Amino acid sequence: MASTETVQAPARLITFPPSGDCENSRWLLDYYAINYQEERHTLPFLLFTVKLNHGNAFPLYLDKNLTINGLRPMIDHFDGLAPNNKKLIPEGQEEETNRLWTRYNSDMALATVYWSYFHLLKHWKIMFDPLSIGTPGYERFSVKYLYPPPAGLLWLFKLSQQKADESLTTLRTVFAEVSQRLSDGRPYLLGDRMTIADIAFAASGAPLVLPLGYGGYPGEKGPLPSFEDAPPEFQSVVKEMLQTPAGEFVLRMYREERYR
Numbered sequence: 001m002a003s004t005e006t007v008q009a010p011a012r013l014i015t016f017p018p019s020g021d022c023e024n025s026r027w028l029l030d031y032y033a034i035n036y037q038e039e040r041h042t043l044p045f046l047l048f049t050v051k052l053n054h055g056n057a058f059p060l061y062l063d064k065n066l067t068i069n070g071l072r073p074m075i076d077h078f079d080g081l082a083p084n085n086k087k088l089i090p091e092g093q094e095e096e097t098n099r100l101w102t103r104y105n106s107d108m109a110l111a112t113v114y115w116s117y118f119h120l121l122k123h124w125k126i127m128f129d130p131l132s133i134g135t136p137g138y139e140r141f142s143v144k145y146l147y148p149p150p151a152g153l154l155w156l157f158k159l160s161q162q163k164a165d166e167s168l169t170t171l172r173t174v175f176a177e178v179s180q181r182l183s184d185g186r187p188y189l190l191g192d193r194m195t196i197a198d199i200a201f202a203a204s205g206a207p208l209v210l211p212l213g214y215g216g217y218p219g220e221k222g223p224l225p226s227f228e229d230a231p232p233e234f235q236s237v238v239k240e241m242l243q244t245p246a247g248e249f250v251l252r253m254y255r256e257e258r259y260r
Helices: 020-031 045-052 071-081 094-120 124-132 137-145 148-155 161-184 196-209 232-242 245-257
Strands: 011-015 036-040 060-063 066-069
Touching: 011 020, 011 045, 020 071, 020 094, 020 196, 066 071, 094 124, 094 161, 094 196, 094 232, 124 137, 161 196, 161 232, 161 245, 196 232, 196 245, 232 245
Parallel strands: 011 036
Antiparallel strands: 011 060, 060 066
């Protein structure tokens, strides 16, 4: 007798490959074992795709009955459905978890964007893969042969040497805070279990230590530059951050937690 059971199609996750918010969303959905198919797009195609799917933010999560615009609504939705022992916002630690998440996914994430893009966007060969890996062929073509338009959209951040220097100061401060927090030997930032704060710090800190596995590519560099290709000023900061407990924590999170 033929089975009448239907298999639900995977959800869709529309992303921009190098985005920290998109990396958080991949990690979140993998952690909760959500069946999804990622659709990567570069700029400006990402913006058109989001609008065509009646969204207003990315990452954009779509399934048959649900549309979620952006990372934080995604966290709140899936964490609200999780059993207590699986929650990434543990009961009794909500305030501190959310405070740290905001610190790492706002202050730190923006500083990472300002600092890394200032040093990397001027190098087409370095940025080709980070901006277009996993996207449709015509989008990779646009990045390869029409690089100024997609790069120009990112330059709208009004990047400058001063802003990059100020951002690096912020990043050093946050790495020092995390190193101090880990100095008592705790395995995670809030103690004995992983939270959204750990994921946010690892995702925002990844461009500063270049772990393998970023962007949904296990064992590969994904949408990050390689250390060998990066400019000297970028390499110098990566070497510095790798010497910190916070930098080692990012590597461990990708090595032991990201694809567990």
